[in-house]
Amino acid sequence: MRTQAVLDAATVESLLTAAVAAPSIHNTQPWRFRLDPGNQVLEVHSAPERTLPLTDPMHRAQYLSVGAAVFNLRLAAVHQGWRPEVKLLPDPHEPGLLAAVRLTGPLGAEDQPSDPDLYEAIARRHTSRMPFTGRPVPEPIVAEMASAAHAAGARLHVPDIAGTRRLLHLTAAAEARNHAHPDRTAETLTWINAPGASTPYGIPATALGPPDAAGRMPMRDFTGALPARRLPALWFERHVQLALLWTPHDRREDWLRAGQALQYVLLTATAHGLRTSLLHQAMEWPDLRIATALPRHKRCHPHVLIRFGYGPDGVSTPRESGHSVARPAGPPATDTEPG
Numbered sequence: 001m002r003t004q005a006v007l008d009a010a011t012v013e014s015l016l017t018a019a020v021a022a023p024s025i026h027n028t029q030p031w032r033f034r035l036d037p038g039n040q041v042l043e044v045h046s047a048p049e050r051t052l053p054l055t056d057p058m059h060r061a062q063y064l065s066v067g068a069a070v071f072n073l074r075l076a077a078v079h080q081g082w083r084p085e086v087k088l089l090p091d092p093h094e095p096g097l098l099a100a101v102r103l104t105g106p107l108g109a110e111d112q113p114s115d116p117d118l119y120e121a122i123a124r125r126h127t128s129r130m131p132f133t134g135r136p137v138p139e140p141i142v143a144e145m146a147s148a149a150h151a152a153g154a155r156l157h158v159p160d161i162a163g164t165r166r167l168l169h170l171t172a173a174a175e176a177r178n179h180a181h182p183d184r185t186a187e188t189l190t191w192i193n194a195p196g197a198s199t200p201y202g203i204p205a206t207a208l209g210p211p212d213a214a215g216r217m218p219m220r221d222f223t224g225a226l227p228a229r230r231l232p233a234l235w236f237e238r239h240v241q242l243a244l245l246w247t248p249h250d251r252r253e254d255w256l257r258a259g260q261a262l263q264y265v266l267l268t269a270t271a272h273g274l275r276t277s278l279l280h281q282a283m284e285w286p287d288l289r290i291a292t293a294l295p296r297h298k299r300c301h302p303h304v305l306i307r308f309g310y311g312p313d314g315v316s317t318p319r320e321s322g323h324s325v326a327r328p329a330g331p332p333a334t335d336t337e338p339g
């Protein structure tokens with residue numbers, strides 16, 4: 001008879017540390033974890049108090065962020081020798097319960113083994129908002145990134161020069177709208193932390209990047225009405241390497257899948273020494289999101305643009321520790337369904 005392996009506190013801690021290292025929109029870290037030790041289940045809940053009502057009214061970006069955290073949890077579980085079984089949206093009566101990761105037992109010979117490079121990339125990955133060198137990324141690496149997206153249930157489209165220009169143009173249009181929308185700008189600004197601030201959420205001002213001197217790269221301007229905080233413009237890479245992450249459906253579970261795929265792509269890129277940053281602005285305006293869809297695909301639901309290349313590493317951003325966002329199993333929190 002096989003005795004059931006028991007999940008110890010150190011393992012739970014390391015799984016949660018990996019989970020919270022995931023990227024999240026504006027570093028909102030919109031997740032909460034609950035451990036059901038009896039069943040060896042880690043539940044992943046949405047954190048309703050850390051949403052962006054204007055930027056992300058449907059909570060799609062929140063689900064992407066949570067999906068990325070779930071992917072890290074899975075990877076860390078395998079790294080610790082556990083077999084994770086992931087159920088997305090496991091309970092229709094608890095809409096805020098976005099995923100349940102059950103550790104069903106030790107990895108067996110038939111299971112996919114841990115990928116140490118991918119696991120190590122969890123801690124090394126940071127969003128890099130600086131100019132990249134423009135050195136082309138070899139095709140096999142791009143193909144590996146696309147396979148990663150596919151394996152997680154999403155698709156990665158790498159456009160040609162004209163397609164890239166089109167996506168940048170749509171992002172620039174979204175960025176201009178955001179700028180002209182004082183309430184959205186104010187919402188974004190609340191997630192930017194002054195130097196020395198001790199909050200574990202939000203983006204430190206030191207992690208922001210400069211605007212593009214050529215005006216070609218529509219990086220998100222987080223500084224809004226505070227131009228004093230804006231860095232001097234720099235020249236960004238002329239040939240931007242961009243990928244569009246999309247799914248063939250647009251349901252809540254697809255958003256969680258897209259988030260897992262996003263993280264799989266980012267970690268694959270990081271493991272190969274690439275830097276990445278995200279351009280999400282066009283997805284925040286329904287007409288522009290539709291316009292970013294691939295013209296030849298009837299069912300293409302875009303989620304985010306991934307900029308990748310070689311360049312300086314990003315600055316690390318704070319996290320609320322996995323331990324302090326975990327609660328023991330008990331009555332559900334006041335989670336709500338996306339509005």
Ligand SMILES: Cc1cc2nc3c(=O)[nH]c(=O)nc-3n(C[C@H](O)[C@H](O)[C@H](O)COP(=O)(O)O)c2cc1C
Pocket residue numbers: 021022023024025026027061062064065068125126127128129202203220277278279280281304314315316317
């Ligand atoms: C769904 C999603 C959308 C994002 N959109 C943007 C964006 O438009 N511009 C940007 O600079 N960063 C964007 N980010 C990156 C986050 O700001 C970043 O992940 C967060 O600040 C944590 O920093 P880290 O990625 O370095 O760990 C996005 C992240 C996610 C998950």
